[in-house]
Amino acid sequence: MKSVTQQLRLPLLERNKVELYVKREDLLFPELSGNKYRKLKYNLERAADRGYKTLLTFGGAFSNHIHATAAAGKLFGFKTIGLIRGEELAGKPLNPTLQAACDNGMQLVFLSREAYRQKTDPAFLEKIKSDYKNPYILPEGGTNEAAIAGCSEIISSEDYQYHYICCSVGTGGTLAGLASAAAPNQTVLGFPALKAEGLSKELSGFIPSNNWALADNYHFGGYGKINRELIDFINRFYKETGIALDPVYTGKLFYGILEEVGVGGFKAGSKILAIHSGGLQGIDGMNLKLRKKNLPLLQV
Structure with missing residues (x-):
């Protein structure tokens, strides 16, 4: 495009x-916020080809990537889960970014900052896969090999x-x-x-x-x-x-x-x-x- x-x-x-x-x-x-479309393009293809039904990713309260992943999930038929930095946000009114993600069907899970820092730890990711029934995991910001190819x-x-x-x-x-x-x-x-x-x-x-x-x-x-x-x-x-x-x-x-x-x-x-x-x-x-x-x- x-x-x-x-x-x-x-x-x-x-x-x-x-x-x-x-x-x-x-x-x-x-x-999908411009470059977020590029980052998601081949990741969505890969997830679909491998039979994944759920996308799970990480981000802060104002994350463009969280917003875009939720919108892409709704558009292409994936369930989406967002692990959000800041457990203090749980139970509070959602800001416009998180509200839009929620409106697009994303399940929001608020993590403590300590837990969030483990987002690249292999053992933590294995637990995430087990807890959320083997989702397709996108890294914070969406950057991986497939995203670079898209960009x-x-x-x-x-x-x-x-x-x-x-x-x-x-x-x-x-x-x-x-x-x-x-x-x-x-x-x-x-x-x-x-x-x-x-x-x-x-x-x-x-x-x-x-x-x-x-x-x-x-x-x-x-x-x-x-x-x-x-x-x-x-x-x-x-x-x-x-x-x-x-x-x-x-x-x-x-x-x-x-x-x-x-x-x-x-x-x-x-x-x-x-x-x-x-x-x-x-x-x-x-x-x-x-x-x-x-x-x-x-x-x-």
């Missing part, structure tokens, strides 16, 4: 003689004209897929949404190529962290371009790209392709948090 690409025309880009294009993955299956299909030979391909980074599956599909003369530049020491080394473990790098100065303090500056940027970007950004991933991505343009991080004549990976479902939940903090709301 092919997404549309559009060029942004902003004074900053014109002054620095840089061209910036956006691949609108967010417009593909909006409920490699985001770009095609038509995109080899760009010098840089930029994307948000969470678990790294999208970055890995793009790096595997990029042309030899291209650089894939990832903008982490979280503050994580050693992330580059961790990603090197499953991205064997050397055609990628991280721009790790634009995480705004960590995963899900946001301040007035980022809010103002997202609102201004929407007003100027008509493109909505989410506060966890793509807001930080485009903020970082334009900051790098402004300081000369991309030389004149550069052509950049930015991957809009969706995630817009998280805006309603973030606005609830912003309202409690007396911060401006995201106007998208």
